[in-house]
Amino acid sequence: MTFPAGAGLFRVTPTEPAHLVVPAPVTLADVPPLCERLRALYAAGAGEVVCDLRELVRADLVAVEAVARLRLTARRAGGHLSIRNAGPGLVALLRLAGLGE
Template identity: 65%
Template sequence: MSADTAGETGPRSVLVMPARVGLADVPGLCARLSALYGGGARSVVCDLGAVERADLAVVEALARLRLTARRAGREVRVVNAGSGIRELLALTGLGSLAEPPGAS
């Protein structure tokens, strides 16, 4: 699921992460991100508010989304990450992806 919003520096879109994320979901998420960029989005916010479980599949998905964004010369930000996800991101060196609670 995604939604478009107007950003100050161009179109911004939101990619909503599903409640349960498995490794098999990663290619589809990356394809959706690429499609958002192809549709004109300058930056994408990945909303993790629905994610039920903090695990390495979520970290893998976020790492791949970041790589997809960088390859497109764009950026992706993570919002609404629970404390467990933020801790896993920090442990894996990806802590800069997640904003502190309430920063969006």
């Protein structure tokens, strides 16, 4: 998984939620670094993070695992995670797994 230059530097503004983009393809090895980035956003002061799934065009169980782990990370950090731009196949799998909102 690659992150753009400066990906380790987070600017959190209190008026806007922070954003986390899940890159495609996502693998199981990508999940822990994504969770670390999410924890860093909360540690930098974000109360809400928008998780953008637009790049995940393939709905599979790895994507479901990534969303589940990100939601658990947010809950443990005491923050709120909003899922955005999930495709219909991924939405169906998330609902099947009990992760749909």
